[in-house]
Amino acid sequence: MKYSTLLLVIACFLALLLVPFGVGNYSVRLATTVFLYAALALSWNLIGGFAGYPSFATSAFFGLGAYVAGIAQHHGVPMAGAWMIGTMACGIFSIGFGAAILRLKGHYFAVASLIVAEVLREIINTSTSLTGGGMGLNIPVFTSNPDLFGRIFYSAMLALMFASLLMTIWVSQSKTGFALRCIQQNEDAANVLGVNTTGYKILAFALSGCIAGTAGAIYGSWVSYIDPSDAFDILISVKPIIMTLLGGPGTILGPIVGAVVFLMFEELVWRNFMTIHKGLLGLIVVGLILFLPTGVLQIRRSNSRAWSQMRAWIAK
Amino acid sequence: MSALLQLHDVSKSFAGVRAVNKVSLTLQPGEIVGLIGPNGAGKTTLVNLITGVFPASEGSIVFDGRVISKMAPHQIAWAGIARTFQVVQPFPDLSVLDNVAAGAMFCREDQTIDTARAIAMECLEFTGLAAIANNPGSTLSLANRKKLELAKSLATSPRLLLLDEVNAGLNPTEIENALKVIRAIADRGITIILIEHLMKVVTRSCSRVVVLHNGELISDGATETVMRDERVVEAYLGPKYAAKFKLEATQ
Secondary structure, three states: OOHHHHHHHHHHHHHHHHHHHOOOHHHHHHHHHHHHHHHHHHHHHHHHHHOOOOOOOHHHHHHHHHHHHHHHHHOOOOHHHHHHHHHHHHHHHHHHHHHHHOOOOHHHHHHHHHHHHHHHHHHHHHOHHHHOHHHOEEOOOOOOOHHHHHHHHHHHHHHHHHHHHHHHHHHHHOHHHHHHHHHHHOHHHHHHOOOOHHHHHHHHHHHHHHHHHHHHHHHHHHHOEEOHHHHOOHHHHHHHHHHHHHHOOOOOOHHHHHHHHHHHHHHHHHHHOHHHHHHHHHHHHHHHHHHOOOOOHHHHHOOOHHHHHHHHHHHO | OOOOEEEEEEEEEEOOEEEEEEEEEEEOOOOEEEEEOOOOOOHHHHHHHHOOOOOOOEEEEEEOOEEOOOOOHHHHHHHOEEEEOOOOOOOOOOEHHHHHHHHHHHHOOOOOHHHHHHHHHHHHHHHOOHHHOOOEHHHOOHHHHHHHHHHHHHHOOOOEEEEEOOOOOOOHHHHHHHHHHHHHHHHOOOEEEEEOOOHHHHHHHOOEEEEEEOOEEEEEEEHHHHHHOHHHHHHHHOHHHHHHHHHHHHO
16 A cells, blocks of 8 residues: 555544534534445445345344344453454454355355345344343443444444555555455456465455444444334345446445435435335436446546446436 | 366256256376366356356366365465456456466465466566557457456466366457467476367367366367267267268268
């Protein structure tokens, strides 16, 4: 990684760290949500964008991280330590689970990854004594000062997003990223050329799982109450995919751009069209696949090929 | 001299269809062996077995003293076996240079992206693709895609190269060029198995020919001898012609 890139990333991080001191709590909360989803989109981008494996397991790692960290805090582990335990649990789980399902491809992989969240949800639902089951789990709140509380979680999510960004930059410039791109383009050819496809796929899946797990752990402490249907919500898997596709899969900044654009749009639609907001989100997905299969960042690069396609389609 | 590649009674069944049946074969270092046979004889299946794309149902494959029949494709590539695909398999969105660099990067030890690209450039110069090194893999003509396959496999620094119909679909001029490249590869001391339909290419390049028919090895020997083998003629042209051929030969 070039020093200039690293300095730029650190400068952006420090600048954003100061923002909460100048704006209200609503904006801080909204920004925290943006960072959360940007981190999740960056997480999905590693396995879905670079390796081309359409994972729906984001919510599984998110929920697992939230529950492991939540239970740890419930038993007296300090917050930061609990987050680390949550991250590690997701790392180990994703390696084992990845080794099992990453031999599937395409739709088969997607369906298998989708099942994990459901299975984990049921396990947590039934182990009432440990997890609180369907009643949910209360996570201790460490301060009653709303300003401090907001700023802490704003900073934590911001740090997670930048850690994910640095990880993405490292991957994209390393042999790992090269191998993942080869896998995405033609896995069999990559394997015959000496790429340890299984190993690199598991690595990408584990990095992705760790980010999603940490995000879940921080989220749990932030909202201070989690229940199975909230922590393993399918939308936590789906939204990062839409965001990454919107911004540009396999790019570095695409997932962040996609997360910002998507959440701004969602906030606007949700405020103004309460009842049909999910329908409109569906229309975005359809539009994306039809006109921008490689993301909004590509509009500039390909000299508006997407726009001419769109015009041609409308003219029909 | 010890054998480079040994196949012992290698078989492969797909749900009851025996695609390769008890094939035994020994290759010495430096040989160029032609592997021929009618369509569906099991030639490509045999290549897939050697490169580990799927495991053999029975038998063992030994490369340079190591049993490779249970290894994954990437481990076999690391051991020194490279192949080209009959249906060319470029990475469409990667540049031609990076297509080739992938082979160098993951098969040779201690490579960075930059050193792998340097090796890739040498391979592109060798195969005559250096001028289009920065074009995406998907933009190449068929002849150039076949060359790209060659360059990719060469970048892995193989000791055994399996060429699966590198000349299929090429015109006579392109075939001449491809033959020059194949001969130059052989001059580097790389052992080659050449799967071919064009007999002209086989007779010109190979001193030894192996014939597969319905998954079985029916003939193995010097090119001239194999061409006159009754079973080979029968496999290609049917028993009626083989009888006629035999009659003419005796007269």
